[in-house]
Amino acid sequence: MKFGKLLAIVLLWVPAAVIALTWNLWKALLPSELPTHWSNSGPADAASSAPEVFGWSVGIAAGVALVATVLMFVPLAGAWTQRATAGIGAAVAAFVLGIWLGSSASSINVTDPYTVELGAWLLFAFVLPLYGLLPLWLLPKGDARPVRLSNADAVAPTRLAAAGGSWHHVVTSKLFIIVAAIMLIFTVFMVSTSIGSGDGAVNFSMILMVLATLMVAVLCAFRVSVDERGFRVTSMLFGIPIKRIRVATIDTVEVAVLEPMAWGGWGYRVTPGRSAIVLRTGPGLVITQRDQKQFAISLDAPEAPASLLLGLLGPAEDQAG
Numbered sequence: 001m002k003f004g005k006l007l008a009i010v011l012l013w014v015p016a017a018v019i020a021l022t023w024n025l026w027k028a029l030l031p032s033e034l035p036t037h038w039s040n041s042g043p044a045d046a047a048s049s050a051p052e053v054f055g056w057s058v059g060i061a062a063g064v065a066l067v068a069t070v071l072m073f074v075p076l077a078g079a080w081t082q083r084a085t086a087g088i089g090a091a092v093a094a095f096v097l098g099i100w101l102g103s104s105a106s107s108i109n110v111t112d113p114y115t116v117e118l119g120a121w122l123l124f125a126f127v128l129p130l131y132g133l134l135p136l137w138l139l140p141k142g143d144a145r146p147v148r149l150s151n152a153d154a155v156a157p158t159r160l161a162a163a164g165g166s167w168h169h170v171v172t173s174k175l176f177i178i179v180a181a182i183m184l185i186f187t188v189f190m191v192s193t194s195i196g197s198g199d200g201a202v203n204f205s206m207i208l209m210v211l212a213t214l215m216v217a218v219l220c221a222f223r224v225s226v227d228e229r230g231f232r233v234t235s236m237l238f239g240i241p242i243k244r245i246r247v248a249t250i251d252t253v254e255v256a257v258l259e260p261m262a263w264g265g266w267g268y269r270v271t272p273g274r275s276a277i278v279l280r281t282g283p284g285l286v287i288t289q290r291d292q293k294q295f296a297i298s299l300d301a302p303e304a305p306a307s308l309l310l311g312l313l314g315p316a317e318d319q320a321g
Helices: 002-026 050-071 079-107 119-137 174-194 200-218 303-313
Strands: 033-039 045-047 168-174 222-227 230-235 243-248 250-258 268-271 273-276 281-288 294-298
Touching: 002 079, 002 119, 033 050, 045 050, 045 168, 045 200, 050 119, 050 273, 079 119, 168 268, 168 273, 168 303, 174 200, 200 303, 222 303, 250 303
Parallel strands: 273 294
Antiparallel strands: 033 045, 168 222, 222 230, 230 243, 250 281, 268 273, 281 294
């Protein structure tokens, strides 16, 4: 086993080990119950048995470490899968460690857990998951294999002047529009029921729900453009540029039937060596850059932008792959 992989596995188990170590060092100094919940400000408003809090904390951290360790030895897992598994596993285990420290360290020599204030421990719990970056740094990235396009169609190049100097097309996704609408309704319900509650956990969940709704809303409609600068995809809702590919960086342009699972699933997918906006199984545009990174997007008529991009590449590269 390579040293980097061995060290990454060791890092997975460090949070569980720290929880066990601090429990043995502090258990005589802790009250019989530990605080487990705080409102927006002030002392704790809920507590549980100290051994129970310890058991859940070390159990979850060790369980996550065990699952991540096993997955790192699955033969079918590539290098990037191992990196993602180790990174996510370490981040989750570290987050559990942060929660444990916030509950236990703040309760040392305290007799009443309901007098404990969380203070800066909350920030610490949300910063500690950055620990997951260590396995990502240790493990090799590996080679990103491009998606093979056995069903690519030939496209003839067309000069951009023939299209009036630019090409634009709006792509909408009924699936994401429906999902965004459902999430918006649920978010409005959460906001209306949590206003004035003073519950920090509810308010934090509401913020996460709002952010998730906005992320889905970005995927509801895109504006796809081709001009002398190259290829661009922009969110219609917020005007956020999602993808830009300069002509000078393009190697090949192809038209093919996109299979969602080959690109990581539906939606905006980013995996090592490739990214894609896949809305369904069907026709799409695939751009391979000179560094062999791929980008794919679902389009009803991908021949038009493919032809214009091929025209921009020049006579030496007038091919569709």
